[in-house]
Amino acid sequence: MDQVFIIGFIAVVASVSAYFQLLKPSGAIAAFLTGVFIWAGFGIKGLILLGVFFLTSSLLSKYKSHRKQQLSELHQKGAARDWAQVAANGGTAALAGIGNFLLPDPIWTIVLASSLASANGDTWASELGVLSKVQPLSVKSFKRVPTGTSGAISAVGTAAAAVGSLLIALTAASLFPLGPGWTGIIFLLGVVGTMIDTFLGAYLQAEFACVTCNRLTEKTIHCSLPTRHVSGIVKLDNDAVNFLSCFTAALAGIVLYIIF
Numbered sequence: 001m002d003q004v005f006i007i008g009f010i011a012v013v014a015s016v017s018a019y020f021q022l023l024k025p026s027g028a029i030a031a032f033l034t035g036v037f038i039w040a041g042f043g044i045k046g047l048i049l050l051g052v053f054f055l056t057s058s059l060l061s062k063y064k065s066h067r068k069q070q071l072s073e074l075h076q077k078g079a080a081r082d083w084a085q086v087a088a089n090g091g092t093a094a095l096a097g098i099g100n101f102l103l104p105d106p107i108w109t110i111v112l113a114s115s116l117a118s119a120n121g122d123t124w125a126s127e128l129g130v131l132s133k134v135q136p137l138s139v140k141s142f143k144r145v146p147t148g149t150s151g152a153i154s155a156v157g158t159a160a161a162a163v164g165s166l167l168i169a170l171t172a173a174s175l176f177p178l179g180p181g182w183t184g185i186i187f188l189l190g191v192v193g194t195m196i197d198t199f200l201g202a203y204l205q206a207e208f209a210c211v212t213c214n215r216l217t218e219k220t221i222h223c224s225l226p227t228r229h230v231s232g233i234v235k236l237d238n239d240a241v242n243f244l245s246c247f248t249a250a251l252a253g254i255v256l257y258i259i260f
């Protein structure tokens, strides 16, 4: 009975999120599966940690959303998350859930917490960084670039990444027996994951140019026409970069866990 109730609860949260345009239908299905896998592996505690990520990043993406809409010219996707965005941010955590379900081990808690710390840090950095009045600095050219450009940093975004990661680390520490050392490591892994995201975004992520208006964009279609590939790996879009940074943060956590 309890289990039916919890699966029902996850389904309701995913559906309500789709209703309020936080998730596209494909994103709601992916979020439901992510929730079920994490619950199967870590129980309610895992769901609470996922909930902190989901709730805060959803609220932040709605925060000053009309101002962000003016920036959506640059971005591939709008505010409602599709399945690829959900998998990019929650995929590694869902894998940890499956892992802990099949083969229980404290190492999966490290994977769960460090990947969510990275996802939360990165989402907070993106959602708050774009509101910075100062144009961000590209980590590739060290020049000021338009707000919202991948691979660029701002003081506001960097601070947001640190706080976002810290929130997940502290929540994880209150739920799981991590101890101060691992809490600190998870916080740092979250920050490192966000930095990896920035550098992959700057050096490897695909960038396109509109054939009509010449604007640089992450979109494959602009002004109703297919865009021209300018730099980066064609298949490596923002979602792939996000997934890789969360996955790498978790992988670094695994390596540290094995060493210590």
Ligand SMILES: [Zn+2]
Pocket: 210, 211, 212, 213, 214, 215, 222, 223
């Ligand atoms: Zn255009």
